[in-house]
Amino acid sequence: MKKLYLTTAQLKSEMQRCLYCAEKPCMKACPANCSPADFITTAKADTQEAYTRAAGLILKANPLGQMCGLTCPDQFCMKACSRQHLDVPIKIPAVQAAILEKARSFGPLEAPEKVASNGRNIAVVGAGPAGMGAAAVLARKGYSVTVFEGSGKVGGAAKLIPDARLPYEVIEKDWEYIKTFGDITWQMNHRVANPVDLLKDGYDGVIVAVGEPHSAKMGIPGESLAVSFMDYLTDPEKYKTTGYVAVLGGGAVAVDCAVTAKDNGAENVEMFVRRRIPDMKLTAEERSWLLDKMVDITSMTRVEKIEEIDGTYTLYTCKTRFNGTKLEDIPDTTIKRPGFAHVIMAVGSIADPKTEAEKVIYAGDCSHGGSTIVEAVASGKNAANELHAAITGEIEEAVCPVSRIVTYKAKSCTVVEGVEKHEPAS
Ligand SMILES: Cc1cc2nc3c(=O)[nH]c(=O)nc-3n(C[C@H](O)[C@H](O)[C@H](O)COP(=O)(O)OP(=O)(O)OC[C@H]3O[C@@H](n4cnc5c(N)ncnc54)[C@H](O)[C@@H]3O)c2cc1C
Numbered sequence: 233m234k235k236l237y238l239t240t241a242q243l244k245s246e247m248q249r250c251l252y253c254a255e256k257p258c259m260k261a262c263p264a265n266c267s268p269a270d271f272i273t274t275a276k277a278d279t280q281e282a283y284t285r286a287a288g289l290i291l292k293a294n295p296l297g298q299m300c301g302l303t304c305p306d307q308f309c310m311k312a313c314s315r316q317h318l319d320v321p322i323k324i325p326a327v328q329a330a331i332l333e334k335a336r337s338f339g340p341l342e343a344p345e346k347v348a349s350n351g352r353n354i355a356v357v358g359a360g361p362a363g364m365g366a367a368a369v370l371a372r373k374g375y376s377v378t379v380f381e382g383s384g385k386v387g388g389a390a391k392l393i394p395d396a397r398l399p400y401e402v403i404e405k406d407w408e409y410i411k412t413f414g415d416i417t418w419q420m421n422h423r424v425a426n427p428v429d430l431l432k433d434g435y436d437g438v439i440v441a442v443g444e445p446h447s448a449k450m451g452i453p454g455e456s457l458a459v460s461f462m463d464y465l466t467d468p469e470k471y472k473t474t475g476y477v478a479v480l481g482g483g484a485v486a487v488d489c490a491v492t493a494k495d496n497g498a499e500n501v502e503m504f505v506r507r508r509i510p511d512m513k514l515t516a517e518e519r520s521w522l523l524d525k526m527v528d529i530t531s532m533t534r535v536e537k538i539e540e541i542d543g544t545y546t547l548y549t550c551k552t553r554f555n556g557t558k559l560e561d562i563p564d565t566t567i568k569r570p571g572f573a574h575v576i577m578a579v580g581s582i583a584d585p586k587t588e589a590e591k592v593i594y595a596g597d598c599s600h601g602g603s604t605i606v607e608a609v610a611s612g613k614n615a616a617n618e619l620h621a622a623i624t625g626e627i628e629e630a631v632c633p634v635s636r637i638v639t640y641k642a643k644s645c646t647v648v649e650g651v652e653k654h655e656p657a658s
């Protein structure tokens with residue numbers, strides 16, 4: 233896996249390549265509306281003041297700027313970067329992370345100017361990226377914000393990202409800065425059973441940002457013998473082994489499980505994937521980690537059953553094939569794969585059902601399904617603006633989560649058969 237931050241020389245040479253495009257395609261592609269064109273122009277002066285000002289620009293648009301810098305996939309700003317027409321896109325997320333790390337190394341960043349209280353209270357349920365983003369926007373509008381978090385730490389699903397990619401201290405750095413934005417209090421280890429009830433407790437509005445807290449099931453015999461990716465990534469030490477590990481699933485989360493198992497000493501790690509290897513929705517970087525770590529991928533294979541035999545796990549697998557676009561099992565191809573010390577299941581996650589109510593707004597993965605940190609923070613910002621509009625009638629800018637254009641919406645944006653529909657603010 234690559235090192236965490238660009239060196240100073242790499243940072244400067246990446247910034248030198250920026251074309252400072254007047255139309256800022258990189259900003260338009262950013263779900264959080266952050267402007268690489270501007271923060272690179274600013275940081276390029278290469279002084280302490282320049283880095284600090286650039287950090288301020290990043291965090292104003294995206295309060296989770298350093299987390300996103302380390303984890304954003306190449307599908308947003310980098311995909312839009314004009315430099316790709318000359319050679320390769322600027323490594324914008326890496327530049328962003330390096331600028332923030334540098335600026336913070338000079339000392340704590342200056343807190344934004346205090347905003348007068350507007351006398352209203354908002355509850356934010358969930359301290360993942362969406363809840364953190366919503367709390368940041370609401371505090372800057374003068375609300376008293378109380379964040380309720382079911383676990384003992386902020387960060388949500390981002391806490392499961394291995395330290396080699398996102399050390400927990402980076403989540404803390406972004407959260408410490410958000411806490412300077414205004415009146416934010418937090419109650420950890422406080423699970424909210426029904427967010428709508430918070431309105432009866434005197435809150436003027438509620439943001440629900442609870443993510444997808446349940447691991448998806450495969451519905452196969454013996455699946456309770458497998459460990460879920462959530463349990464595995466929360467405490468990989470507990471499952472440390474020098475034996476063989478099977479990972480069921482072929483997405484980015486399965487890759488994190490496979491790489492972590494290999495780093496933790498497993499002799500062999502094998503991913504079982506129902507589709508073809510090119511169908512796996514992975515970035516080039518994620519594919520290269522699998523190669524670096526020599527993780528095996530057994531594709532076009534479905535696991536039918538898991539059994540425990542003499543203290544190890546046996547998988548029963550069958551081959552799959554495409555019938556048109558439909559994937560089906562090939563009859564009579566079942567084989568036994570014995571000897572796994574652990575079987576890790578990483579086939580997705582599921583949200584709880586929503587309870588709709590006025591001034592209760594859903595944000596992040598629980599609202600639009602599994603996504604990325606930057607999309608969750610953008611959704612949290614939009615939800616905060618939407619709630620502010622519902623409470624005060626003032627319509628704020630919001631960035632459409634689909635097209636990334638500014639919609640001035642108070643409602644949602646949907647795409648039906650490829651056509652985007654913005655429900656206008658009433
Ligand atoms: C292993 C893994 C790797 C990932 N890698 C990347 C990556 O490289 N790049 C990237 O951009 N994204 C990545 N993601 C996705 C990213 O982490 C999520 O999209 C993002 O965290 C979603 O944010 P959220 O705030 O909507 O939900 P979550 O992050 O799930 O946060 C929800 C929070 O709500 C809390 N909660 C739930 N129910 C309640 C309740 N009833 N009361 C109180 N609190 C509650 C939870 O404890 C949690 O803290 C990864 C995810 C995983 C699991």
Ligand code: SF4
Pocket residue numbers: 249250251252253256257258259268269272312313314315322324
């Ligand atoms: S699109 Fe790329 S080259 Fe153009 S301003 Fe943004 S980062 Fe620089």
